[in-house]
Amino acid sequence: MVKYDVLEKALEEAKLKLEDIDLVSFSNSPGLAPCLKVGMEFGKEISKKLKCKLIPVNHCLAHLSIGELVTGAKDPVFLYASGANTQIIAYEGGRYRVFGETLDMGTGNFIDNFARYLGLGFPGGPKISDLSKKGKYIELPYVVKGMDISVSGILTNLKQKYDKGVKKEDLCYSLQETVFAMLMEVSERAMAHCDKKELLYGGGVCCNDRLQEMGEIMCKERKGKCFIPERSLLVDNGLMIAWQGYLERESNKKIDFDPRLRTDDIDVTWK
Numbered sequence: 412m413v414k415y416d417v418l419e420k421a422l423e424e425a426k427l428k429l430e431d432i433d434l435v436s437f438s439n440s441p442g443l444a445p446c447l448k449v450g451m452e453f454g455k456e457i458s459k460k461l462k463c464k465l466i467p468v469n470h471c472l473a474h475l476s477i478g479e480l481v482t483g484a485k486d487p488v489f490l491y492a493s494g495a496n497t498q499i500i501a502y503e504g505g506r507y508r509v510f511g512e513t514l515d516m517g518t519g520n521f522i523d524n525f526a527r528y529l530g531l532g533f534p535g536g537p538k539i540s541d542l543s544k545k546g547k548y549i550e551l552p553y554v555v556k557g558m559d560i561s562v563s564g565i566l567t568n569l570k571q572k573y574d575k576g577v578k579k580e581d582l583c584y585s586l587q588e589t590v591f592a593m594l595m596e597v598s599e600r601a602m603a604h605c606d607k608k609e610l611l612y613g614g615g616v617c618c619n620d621r622l623q624e625m626g627e628i629m630c631k632e633r634k635g636k637c638f639i640p641e642r643s644l645l646v647d648n649g650l651m652i653a654w655q656g657y658l659e660r661e662s663n664k665k666i667d668f669d670p671r672l673r674t675d676d677i678d679v680t681w682k
Contacts, residue, residue, distance in 0.1 A: 436656020546584030
């Protein structure tokens, strides 16, 4: 089966045997229940075989923790932008608090949706980025509501403009300049509100060169620092789940399967 092939390949690359493993962690939330259950059941199978501890992990927090580990960020505001998620997060009062988020679509899903409409296929982010380098700015709706953003109306506007013959290069450029500026606005406001000098990126959307450039410019102007992990650790990866499980190894968390758990639902016991 595929899951055993993946496990064998991982062990081979790590130069380990299954018996060397003394802790198993799996992504417990948030996400699609059928997908998460596959990982949970496989994790249970391995932990039972090895008689070792099994740790349920919040996927969003794992992005943050691996970013802190590899970049050395100490107390950042976290810009988490992926397919389904877009949140501005910071640690305050024993939890990672969400200071702003999308009101409708995740930034990645928004970009991929428009890319499919243009006939670019999936994943659309890299192709949108490439086309944007040949475009010029056209005004789009700019939708920041307090600390939150909304992108569904922008998506409709982009599609309408494309149907009217506006060049896709101009639309891709304008998409990035507008929506990434929205993300920068709420990220900067969170840094000011929380009195923090660090911004840490996480999630696949943060692989975008222009978004990285904007974060570095904004942080430099604030006399702060923008921390950006390498791309293999920005996208979903097994290392972040393993590391988060290791951080929580002393906890006695029950495996209470709930795919709806948010970033700010989790008590932080490891800091």
